[in-house]
Amino acid sequence: xxxxxxxxxxxxxxxxxxxxxxxxxxxxxxxxxxxxxxxxxxxxxxxxxxxxxxxxxxxxxxxxxxxxxxxxxxxxxxxxxxxxxxxxxxxxxxxxxxxxxxxxxxxxxxxxxxxxxxxxxxxxxxxxxxxxxxxxxxxxxxxxxxxxxxxxxxxxxxxxxxxxxxxxxxxxxxxxxxx
Amino acid sequence: xxxxxxxxxxxxxxxxxxxxxxxxxxxxxxxxxxxxxxxxxxxxxxxxxxxxxxxxxxxxxxxxxxxxxxxxxxxxxxxxxxxxxxxxxxxxxxxxxxxxxxxxxxxxxxxxxxxxxxxxxxxxxxxxxxxxxxxxxxxxxxxxxxxxxxxxxxxxxxxxxxxxxxxxxxxxxxxxxxxxxxxxxxxxxxxxxxxxxx
Numbered sequence: 092x093x094x095x096x097x098x099x100x101x102x103x104x105x106x107x108x109x110x111x112x113x114x115x116x117x118x119x120x121x122x123x124x125x126x127x128x129x130x131x132x133x134x135x136x137x138x139x140x141x142x143x144x145x146x147x148x149x150x151x152x153x154x155x156x157x158x159x160x161x162x163x164x165x166x167x168x169x170x171x172x173x174x175x176x177x178x179x180x181x182x183x184x185x186x187x188x189x190x191x192x193x194x195x196x197x198x199x200x201x202x203x204x205x206x207x208x209x210x211x212x213x214x215x216x217x218x219x220x221x222x223x224x225x226x227x228x229x230x231x232x233x234x235x236x237x238x239x240x241x242x243x244x245x246x247x248x249x250x251x252x253x254x255x256x257x258x259x260x261x262x263x264x265x266x267x268x269x270x
Numbered sequence: 271x272x273x274x275x276x277x278x279x280x281x282x283x284x285x286x287x288x289x290x291x292x293x294x295x296x297x298x299x300x301x302x303x304x305x306x307x308x309x310x311x312x313x314x315x316x317x318x319x320x321x322x323x324x325x326x327x328x329x330x331x332x333x334x335x336x337x338x339x340x341x342x343x344x345x346x347x348x349x350x351x352x353x354x355x356x357x358x359x360x361x362x363x364x365x366x367x368x369x370x371x372x373x374x375x376x377x378x379x380x381x382x383x384x385x386x387x388x389x390x391x392x393x394x395x396x397x398x399x400x401x402x403x404x405x406x407x408x409x410x411x412x413x414x415x416x417x418x419x420x421x422x423x424x425x426x427x428x429x430x431x432x433x434x435x436x437x438x439x440x441x442x443x444x445x446x447x448x449x450x451x452x453x454x455x456x457x458x459x460x461x462x463x464x465x466x467x468x
Contacts (some may be wrong), residue, residue: 138352140411159408161426162461195355217354 092204097121098116099213101229101241102197104267105185105220106227107136107210108235109200112146116219121209122179126216132181134167134188134250135207138198143189146207148173154228155270157187163193165267167249180209186256196241211222212249222246271357271382275313276350276399277305278343279320279364280336290325291451292364297464301367301451302329308369312378313360319350343397344417348410351402358403366398367460372441377401377433384431391435391444397421399448403428416457 092098098109110117112135119262122129137143140158142148147170167229172180172187172215181187189207192198201208212220213227221227224240231238251266262270278293279302292302299307306329310316317332321339334353338345340394343363351359360378373389380387381401388400409424435444451457 140408141415155408155412162408191407193357200351207352262464 092208092236094166095120096236097124097231098200098237098239099224099231099235100197100200101194101224101240101244102192102210103194103245104173105244105246106224106238107197107208108213108231109208109210111137111204112180112207112209113175113177115179116125118177118179118209121211124231125211125214127211128216129179130182132184132186133165133179133181133209133211134190134252136160136192136197136201136210137189137207138191138201140232142201142207143170143174146173146176146187146189147171151255151258153258153260157253157255157260161268161270162191163198164191165193166270167250167252168262169252169254171256178184186254187230190250194244194251196239200239220246220249272355273313273378273381273401274356274359275309275316275318275352276347276353276354276359277302277318277331277364277401278350278361278421279307279318279322279326280339280346280349283345290307290322291457293325294451294457296367296457296460297466302326302364302388304367305362305364305369306331308371309360309362309374311349311371312375314356317353319346319348319353331454335342338342338414341414342420344410344421344423345414347397347402347421348407348414351407351410359403360401361398363398363450366448367451367464368442368446369399370442370447373447374398376438380431385428386425386430387433389433389438389448390445391448395422395432396448398450405429426427448451 167188167190248266251268252264254261323333335351385403385405389396409427
């Protein structure tokens with residue numbers, strides 16, 4: 092991943108497609124293999140509040156409350172993006188979606204890399220999100236470097252996406268966590 | 271619920287007379303081995319937090335370096351919790367010679383009841399013989415970054431369940447079960463308790 096390669100990994104919902112999120116070239120590769128339009132932002136995984144502060148221009152106190160109540164877990168918080176965040180990640184929205192996953196492999200990958208990791212579901216744009224390593228391989232065999240096989244994931248609803256750049260916070264996507 | 275046992279062997283004052291406390295022997299067994307023997311049956315796996323892995327390699331446990339070397343015990347608990355594959359950790363110190371397998375199993379069996387499940391003996395919360403769930407990570411990190419290192423400082427942000435000393439007394443004197451050895455005197459006392467004579 093430090094060299095720009097992509098790695099798929101399990102999360103508490105689906106398998107995600109990971110690249111070093113601050114490497115614009117690697118993020119472009121994620122969008123390319125997914126066949127995903129660049130008009131939609133990608134969320135990233137972190138393993139600490141400190142890491143959030145590296146990618147967010149500001150962390151409102153309301154956001155800190157949601158972190159304390161729901162992290163690690165399936166809640167994505169949308170924050171104003173810091174200047175160093177690649178445009179490919181924000182899709183021009185100037186915001187970034189972050190979450191701290193409760194899955195040990197997902198979070199272990201972030202810790203091992205020492206930086207945020209992209210985590211769109213590991214499927215091509217019109218495909219169903221995968222819950223097994225085999226489904227990931229069926230989509231991306233030969234095009235990504237590695238699939239970390241953590242067994243079947245829970246599936247179900249994806250993470251809840253909550254915009255905390257506005258007040259009161261606004262649910263952009265209802266999902267696994269009730270807020 | 272998956273529980274990871276974490277033995278804390280970080281920190282600075284882990285030596286007594288030049289030797290790491292955890293490696294001193296009591297009734298023929300190193301203190302840290304006694305800790306491991308007691309907790310291993312109660313948890314799904316065990317990991318060790320230490321900045322001196324060479325000292326403990328013989329235990330053949332996965333080891334993680336302390337993420338907050340200046341963070342005291344709170345930093346060690348945070349490090350173990352963050353690295354643990356489990357949903358929660360059962361944290362013990364490496365220098366507690368009389369950790370009891372049944373007490374460990376009892377505390378771990380209560381893990382689902384709170385974000386922190388912790389024995390209380392008199393005024394003392396046994397922070398180094400307690401269960402901490404992943405929900406503690408964010409409040410712990412906040413305190414660590416502010417340099418506020420008192421372990422119980424974040425307890426008002428999470429659900430804390432206390433276990434009374436009386437619930438544990440059937441297995442042993444709580445004052446002994448939770449004791450750690452910090453000084454030569456305490457080691458001497460431990461040796462007496464372990465039946466080695468004075």
